[in-house]
Amino acid sequence: MKEKRMAVFTWLLLAASLAMCIYGAAAGEAQAVFMKAAAICMECIGLG
Amino acid sequence: MVKHIRKIVQIGWGFLTNAYVKGFLPGGQAIYTGALKRFCVPGMNCYSCPGALGACPIGSLQAALNERHRKFPFYVLGYLMAVGVFFGRFICGWLCLFGLLQELLYKIPVPKLTIPEKIDHMLRYLKYVVLAVLVIGLPLFYRGKYGAGEPFFCKYVCPVGTLEGGVPLVLLNSALRPALGFLFRWKMAILILCLTACVFIYRPFCRYICPLGAFYALFQKISVIRMTVDSGACTDCGLCKKTCPMRVDPQKQPNSPECIRCGECVKACPMHALSFTGPGRKKHAKEKKGEYVS
Numbered sequence: 001m002k003e004k005r006m007a008v009f010t011w012l013l014l015a016a017s018l019a020m021c022i023y024g025a026a027a028g029e030a031q032a033v034f035m036k037a038a039a040i041c042m043e044c045i046g047l048g
Numbered sequence: 049m050v051k052h053i054r055k056i057v058q059i060g061w062g063f064l065t066n067a068y069v070k071g072f073l074p075g076g077q078a079i080y081t082g083a084l085k086r087f088c089v090p091g092m093n094c095y096s097c098p099g100a101l102g103a104c105p106i107g108s109l110q111a112a113l114n115e116r117h118r119k120f121p122f123y124v125l126g127y128l129m130a131v132g133v134f135f136g137r138f139i140c141g142w143l144c145l146f147g148l149l150q151e152l153l154y155k156i157p158v159p160k161l162t163i164p165e166k167i168d169h170m171l172r173y174l175k176y177v178v179l180a181v182l183v184i185g186l187p188l189f190y191r192g193k194y195g196a197g198e199p200f201f202c203k204y205v206c207p208v209g210t211l212e213g214g215v216p217l218v219l220l221n222s223a224l225r226p227a228l229g230f231l232f233r234w235k236m237a238i239l240i241l242c243l244t245a246c247v248f249i250y251r252p253f254c255r256y257i258c259p260l261g262a263f264y265a266l267f268q269k270i271s272v273i274r275m276t277v278d279s280g281a282c283t284d285c286g287l288c289k290k291t292c293p294m295r296v297d298p299q300k301q302p303n304s305p306e307c308i309r310c311g312e313c314v315k316a317c318p319m320h321a322l323s324f325t326g327p328g329r330k331k332h333a334k335e336k337k338g339e340y341v342s
Contacts, residue, residue: 024124030086033085033088037095037102044095045096047231
């Protein structure tokens with residue numbers, strides 16, 4: 001029973017995570033990730 | 049072939065996610081700037097690597113938290129949670145290029161260092177501190193002169209960025225070399241220290257520092273892909289514990305936050321008492337009756 005409840009929680013959390021991801025992408029956050037990732041990150045390479 | 053399947057997947061994934069060959073050509077475009085950079089890769093992979101086709105999830109999370117007009121980072125956090133809930137630290141063992149590099153360095157035949165269990169146990173918590181302070185806390189609360197934050201982990205610690213981004217970019221682009229200063233030397237020192245440690249300790253970065261591994265570890269106990277022990281088949285021989293390179297006891301804690309799902313214990317078990325389960329994978333007969341540890 002405990003196992004079943006945990007499995008339900010896992011799948012609900014997975015669905016909520018995917019919903020968050022889709023909502024964020026629709027709100028333009030994927031574009032913000034792109035803007036950062038498509039330019040050389042000076043901090044990451046030790047020049048920033 | 050089956051024995052080496054994890055290595056094949058690790059190498060294949062590394063090539064696949066860093067397949068922008070033009071980035072490695074001198075005088076070419078330094079990094080990939082196409083549409084795939086909207087998507088994060090699941091493992092540590094610097095988005096300033098000349099070959100990188102995707103974005104680094106830890107860099108993207110910090111960038112989202114850094115923004116002057118900050119919003120809740122639904123996209124990156126949702127992505128990280130989804131990967132964590134489905135795979136747990138399976139990503140660390142199978143789809144992380146830096147993890148593969150650490151494993152290869154550990155193969156160098158020199159005497160290995162065994163960290164005393166107590167110290168090892170304490171140091172494992174360091175990665176959660178790195179995640180909470182350098183990846184989330186400081187980028188969220190610290191504001192510089194112009195109101196923007198800083199990606200503290202990427203800037204001051206991340207050896208992956210130095211190795212995959214810093215070193216090749218500096219070697220391939222002479223224009224960047226005059227800008228090298230203290231920060232680059234600091235990050236190179238961390239990288240050298242980390243790579244040297246890898247020769248003597250199995251995956252020290254993953255064990256003690258990696259904030260992405262720490263994040264995925266939070267979901268390990270509930271993840272879809274998980275490990276189970278058939279208590280009916282287990283003879284308590286302790287071979288799985290002896291085999292585990294991450295110093296986990298799979299019999300007692302098959303879903304330990306430290307397990308990277310390398311599968312060494314599954315291969316080692318003579319009774320086939322350990323197995324991975326996930327969608328579509330059948331459980332042991334004993335497991336179905338509830339007589340199993342998970």
